[in-house]
Amino acid sequence: MALLSNTAVLLGKELRTEFRSRELLTTTVVFILTIVILFSFTFQPSGSESLRFGPGLLWLAILFAASLMLQPGFLREQTNDTLSALRLSVSDPFAIFLAKLIANTVFLLLTEMLLLPIFAVLFNVHILGVFPQLVLVFFLGSVGVAIPGTAFSAISAQARMRELLLPLLLLPLLTPVLIASTEATAALLDVQPSLQGKWLGFLAGFDVVFLTALWLFGEYLLEE
Amino acid sequence: MKNFDSIFAAYVLGWAVFFGFYLSIGKRASSLRTEIEQLKNSLSRGK
Amino acid sequence: MAKRAILGLVTLGLVVAAAFASFYVVPMERTMGPIQRIFYFHAASAWAGMTAFFVCFFGNLLYVWRRQPKWDWLGISAAEVGLAFTTIVLITGPIWAHPVWGIWWTWDWRLTSTFVMWLLYVSYLLLRTLIAEPDRRALLSAFFGIFAFLDVPLVYFSIRWWRTQHPQPVVMGGPGSGLEPTMRKVFFFSVLAMHALMVLLLSERYRLEKLRGEVDDLRREAEAQ
Numbered sequence: 432m433a434l435l436s437n438t439a440v441l442l443g444k445e446l447r448t449e450f451r452s453r454e455l456l457t458t459t460v461v462f463i464l465t466i467v468i469l470f471s472f473t474f475q476p477s478g479s480e481s482l483r484f485g486p487g488l489l490w491l492a493i494l495f496a497a498s499l500m501l502q503p504g505f506l507r508e509q510t511n512d513t514l515s516a517l518r519l520s521v522s523d524p525f526a527i528f529l530a531k532l533i534a535n536t537v538f539l540l541l542t543e544m545l546l547l548p549i550f551a552v553l554f555n556v557h558i559l560g561v562f563p564q565l566v567l568v569f570f571l572g573s574v575g576v577a578i579p580g581t582a583f584s585a586i587s588a589q590a591r592m593r594e595l596l597l598p599l600l601l602l603p604l605l606t607p608v609l610i611a612s613t614e615a616t617a618a619l620l621d622v623q624p625s626l627q628g629k630w631l632g633f634l635a636g637f638d639v640v641f642l643t644a645l646w647l648f649g650e651y652l653l654e655e
Numbered sequence: 656m657k658n659f660d661s662i663f664a665a666y667v668l669g670w671a672v673f674f675g676f677y678l679s680i681g682k683r684a685s686s687l688r689t690e691i692e693q694l695k696n697s698l699s700r701g702k
Numbered sequence: 703m704a705k706r707a708i709l710g711l712v713t714l715g716l717v718v719a720a721a722f723a724s725f726y727v728v729p730m731e732r733t734m735g736p737i738q739r740i741f742y743f744h745a746a747s748a749w750a751g752m753t754a755f756f757v758c759f760f761g762n763l764l765y766v767w768r769r770q771p772k773w774d775w776l777g778i779s780a781a782e783v784g785l786a787f788t789t790i791v792l793i794t795g796p797i798w799a800h801p802v803w804g805i806w807w808t809w810d811w812r813l814t815s816t817f818v819m820w821l822l823y824v825s826y827l828l829l830r831t832l833i834a835e836p837d838r839r840a841l842l843s844a845f846f847g848i849f850a851f852l853d854v855p856l857v858y859f860s861i862r863w864w865r866t867q868h869p870q871p872v873v874m875g876g877p878g879s880g881l882e883p884t885m886r887k888v889f890f891f892s893v894l895a896m897h898a899l900m901v902l903l904l905s906e907r908y909r910l911e912k913l914r915g916e917v918d919d920l921r922r923e924a925e926a927q
Contacts, residue, residue, distance in 0.1 A: 579849060586842045590832040600829065600846060603821040604853045607860035614864060633860060640852055648845055651766055658737040658801040665740045665797040666721075669747070669790045673899065676786045680906050687913040694920040701927050 434529070437521040441530030448507075449534060459496050459542050464549065466492035471553070478555060485554040486616040489546070490609055494576065497539060498598035501580040504531050505588040514653065524650040532574075532581045532645075539573040556620040564619050564626050571634035572612035578641040579604050585652040607637055709905065713898040720746070720895035723888045737801055744794040746892035747787045748816065750900040754784030755823065757904070759851035762844040774840035775911035777847055778830065781823050783903045787896070788820045811865035815858045822850040822857075836918065 449455060470488045474480050508514040517527055547565065551558045558565060583600045587593040615630040724742035761777035764770075795813050796806040807813070826847055833839035 582849065583846070586829070586846060589838060589842060590829065591834075592832055596829065596832060599825050603818055603825060604849060606818050607853070607856040610860040610864045614867065629863070633856075633863075637856055640856070641849065644849060644852055648766060648848060651841055652845055654841065657735045661737055661797050661801045662740060665794045666743065668793050668797070669743055672786055672790050672793070673903070676782075676903060677906065680903075680910050684906075684910045684913055687910070687917055690917055691913070691920060694917065694924055698920065698924055698927070701924075 434523045434526055437523065437526035438529045438533070441517075441521070441526055442533050445530050445534035446537070449538065455500065456538065456541060456545075459500050459538075460545050462499070463489075463492045463496045463542065463546055466495060467550070467553070481554040482556065482617070482620065482622075485550070485556065486620060487609075487613045489550055490572070490613045490616065493539070493543065493572075494602060494605055494609060495598070496542070497576045497580055498601045499594075500538065500542075501535055501577070501584050501601075502587070502594065502597050504535065504581055504584040506584065506593065509588040515655065518653055524653050525646055527653065528581060528585075528645055528649045532577050535577040535581055536570075536573050539577060540569060543569045543573065554620075557624075558620070561619045561624045564624075565616065568612060568615040568619065568631065568634075571631060571638060572608055572615075574638045575608040575612070575634055575641075576605060578638060578645055582641075582645050582649060582652065585649075608634065611637070706905070709898075709902055713895075713902045716891075716895035716898045720888070720892040723891055728885055728888045729882070737798060740794055740798045742889055742892040744791055744798060745889065746896040747790045747794070749893050750896035751784045751787030751791060753897060754780045754787060754900055754904065755819070755851060755854070758784060758823075758826075758847055762847035762851070765840055765844045766848070769837075769841075771836075771840070771915055772912075774844065775908055775915065777840075777844060778827075779904055779907035779911055781826050781847070782907055783900055785820065785823050785827070786903065787900065788816060788823070791816050792820060809865075811862045814865075815861045818857045818861070819854055822853065826850060 467488055470484075470492070474484055505514075508517060518524055521527060544566075547558055547569075550556070580597075580601055583597055586600065587597040590596055611630040611633045615627045615634070618625050618627045618630075720742065724739050728739070728742075730736070758777050758780035761773045761775075761780060765773035765777060792813070795816075799808060800806050826843060829846055830839055830843045833842055
């Protein structure tokens, strides 16, 4: 199918561009750690408090980092004026979004997987027993962050004050993702770990709704 | 009436929002109308 | 001109009647006393605000489909009007809560999700100020408006599920939860009155936007000369 092959080619380009500057990954990890540490000073780090606040802090930090990290996505095309070339190269403009979306999700996931062991140490939680389930939660949550994030980076690239605009547009909208991901993560890191089907289903629903909206309306964001 | 000040405050503030909004629309509309007149005049003079 | 005057008078009549009813027709609420009457103003505004945001969504969809400026005008007008009503919900909520429970804000799920919705539409307005070119502005903000409206039920449910999972003192007595018949009738009448007010404000704001379009056209014509 043309969409898939177009997406695959573009995805390769996206990943190659990002990996050429591996600093993005390490910078994001350090940034999130900084936020987590700063946040930790706002409460008494006893065992039960860590468990109560930890997952929420982690996800909040991920959200902040994403609203900064997702900025270059379309800005790069804007500054290099490559957007029209991109659009000519594909039959379905959704392939452009899909490629950037997948690349952004991969980056978010990589960042999170690097962070999890550190987080486990800092907050004294056991992640090994529930690792596959955690990956599922982080995958669904990251997709939830990446879909509006990628869409809005296309918007902010065409507006003023874009550094502030993307977080402003993105963060209120991601409230459901923050809540669902935090609850699911907290349940898995609890003394009695459990997989919260309700929140996972909710995240999946969120992803489907906005992916569909992006598919229906995304091409209008790329118009000249 | 018990808690009269709160009820009073709620209604006054509430209606203030609506009136403020309505008045700001009116003000903006009249300034736009004057601008339209000016533009129409300069256009007819130009022609 | 006559139509506007009639709409204005009808709205005024409905609003005054609703206020009268909420004070004199409805029986006194047992636990909270007179302060509960704010509920009719507060909850009816919430409903009117939601309807306004739905109209905004409708305008956004139609703009993306048809690209006629009038749908953009409808979108921005409805968003501002919706924001006015939502602001009132957020103001009257704490004013109601404070004498009854001694606290201004409670992160009660209704108020919290209203707050998030308020932020989303403030962002919509801010976005529009940051894009200069009118067609681009209309298209990009329509897209954001669509996403924002789709998010509203998701925000509502996630906050509600989260709050019921961690039981907090339920502060705002829910509308319709144990509303005795007279109260229910007055409530729906208040909702009607608020919707009339919403339509009035929406039409006034729309006319303003239409005027702005006229100015833009004239300016373009002047520059072309």
